[in-house]
Amino acid sequence: MSATLQTWLSAFFTIAIYTLVLYKDNKVFRFAETVMIGITAANGIVLTYHNYIRPVVAVDIIQQGKYLQLIPILIGLLMYTRFVRSIAWVSRIPMGFWVGVGAAYILTRNPGVFISQITASFLALNKLNNVVFVVGVISVVVYFYFTVPIRSAPMKGMTTLGKAFLLVSFGATFASTVMSRISLLLGRLQFLLQDWLRIAGV
Amino acid sequence: MFADGMGVDFLLIAFLMVAVGYALERTKKGLAKWQIRKIPGLDAIEEGIGRATEMDRPVFYLPGSGGFSDPQLLASMAVLSEVAKVTARYDTRLIVCVPMSSVYPVIEEVVRQAYVSEGKAERFRAEDVRWFSDHYFGYAIAIIGLMFKEKVATNIMIGTFAFDALMYAEAANQAGAIQVGGTAATTQIPFFVAACDYALIGEEIYAAAAYLTKDPVRVATIVAEDWAKFLVTGLVVLGVLLQTAGKADGLRNFLNQW
Structure with a gap:
């Protein structure tokens, strides 16, 4: 068996997390869960401080005099007014700003992606692959027509075909992802058997 | 130009804006x-909340891991608002877990407003809108633990999901929950289709709010x-x-x- 504390801790937490799936909800899992949440939350705070707060305040504002950066900081601080009931409404200003910026970003950035997907579908119908691709694209788009009644035979046919294309692609994606998950499981088993217990050779 | x-x-x-105005x-x-057109996954949401009400167990809602520049989060917030209105109406407990601290206050406000609009402001429980960690694994393990602890009856997941989709679906399944999953993340839709009772495929999540509200x-x-x-x-x-x-x-x- 391995003698390092790090390996023992890794093995303990690996097994502790697996106990939920392999056994049932239990105190060992709860302990591992709590430790994990605590560590990741603390890690997030430290990273935020080192990657954002310190460079912006100490370097950009204090050293380089970029005082405009105080504006987003002030807007961000308004978020904390939600803890004071009488002025909690003020926190909606940064929230509204945030959602608005997000929506505007989506509106301006997404059409470009669609356009490149449309032009990528311009394939000559001289190969079976291309024919399958084009029929797949069109039938799947038709499947996502929400306000067109699916009563006529062509519409029924196209939506059924679209659904079939979707299911085939889901099957392929599912299978390839399951393969990658199994390789993750093997990685953990390899760690437990080789690095921790040292009962399996490399 | x-x-x-x-x-x-x-x-x-411009075409979309004119078209929306005209329509x-x-x-x-x-x-x-x-x-x-009929979207069974969305019809199942009210059925799932009804089930949770009958069993006196909570409804679980996950809005995915997207930020405000992710259209799936905006779509999910619209659905969450409708889900929260129904849970408020039925006096059913709703637990919402948010993966990003930046999104958390807005999600909390969405749920609060839904309760207020149903005249049930006093039933809103701020502690049921939860954030654990911005770190994916910390968030994921916390949600899995919570699903077992709270014995959720219905699990609704709509938004951007990554490798964690199957982890939540499996945990909720083991906890005995009925599940509705929806995402436009093409790599994760298959997992929702395979593991959830009802799945919303891609674009369907954007139609969800209109479908549920008929607004x-x-x-x-x-x-x-x-x-x-x-x-x-x-x-x-x-x-x-x-x-x-x-x-x-x-x-x-x-x-x-x-």
């Missing part, structure tokens, strides 16, 4: 009654989106025919570069 490739983007956005105007004047403004946006899809279908057909004839370069360059 436009940067390369932005002219067509502008035209597409809304026709709806308001009663000239057209648009109907969104004319929202329905008008879905109608306009359908018109945009007609345009896309037409462009694909035209482009394929031109490409087959060896003359698609002009159209391709126009769409990509204008």
Whole structure:
């Protein structure tokens, strides 16, 4: 068996997390869960401080005099007014700003992606692959027509075909992802058997 | 006038805005009654909340890991609002877990407003809108633990999900929950299809709010989106025919570069 504390801790937490799936909800899992949440939350705070707060305040504002950066900081601080009931409404200003910026970003950035997907579908119908691709694209788009009644035979046919294309692609994606998950499981088993217990050779 | 490739983007956005305005105007004047086709996954949401009410166990809602620049989060917030209204109406406990601290206050506000709009402000429990960690693994393990601890009856997951999709679906399944999962993340849809009782596939999550509320403004946006899809279908057909004839370069360059 391995003698390092790090390996023992890794093995303990690996097994502790697996106990939920392999056994049932239990105190060992709860302990591992709590430790994990605590560590990741603390890690997030430290990273935020080192990657954002310190460079912006100490370097950009204090050293380089970029005082405009105080504006987003002030807007961000308004978020904390939600803890004071009488002025909690003020926190909606940064929230509204945030959602608005997000929506505007989506509106301006997404059409470009669609356009490149449309032009990528311009394939000559001289190969079976291309024919399958084009029929797949069109039938799947038709499947996502929400306000067109699916009563006529062509519409029924196209939506059924679209659904079939979707299911085939889901099957392929599912299978390839399951393969990658199994390789993750093997990685953990390899760690437990080789690095921790040292009962399996490399 | 436009940067390369932005002219067509502008035209597409302008087309959508005019189309939404036109569809809304026709709806308001009663000239057209648009109907969104049946989406079983969305019908199942109310059924799932009803089940949770009967079992006196909570409804679990996960809005995915997207930020505000992710359209799936905006779609999920609209659905969450409707889910929260129904849970408020039925006096059913709703637990919402948020993966990003930046999104947390907005999600909390969405749920609070839903309870207020149903006249149940006093039933809103701020502690049931929860954030654990911005770190994916910390968040994921906390949710899995919570699903078992709270014995959730219904698990609704709508938004952006990554490798964690199957972890939540499996945990909720083991906890005995009925599940509705929806995402536009193409790599994760198969897991929702396989592991959830009902799955919303891609675009269906954007139609969800309009479908659930039947609100004319929202329905008008879905109608306009359908018109945009007609345009896309037409462009694909035209482009394929031109490409087959060896003359698609002009159209391709126009769409990509204008």
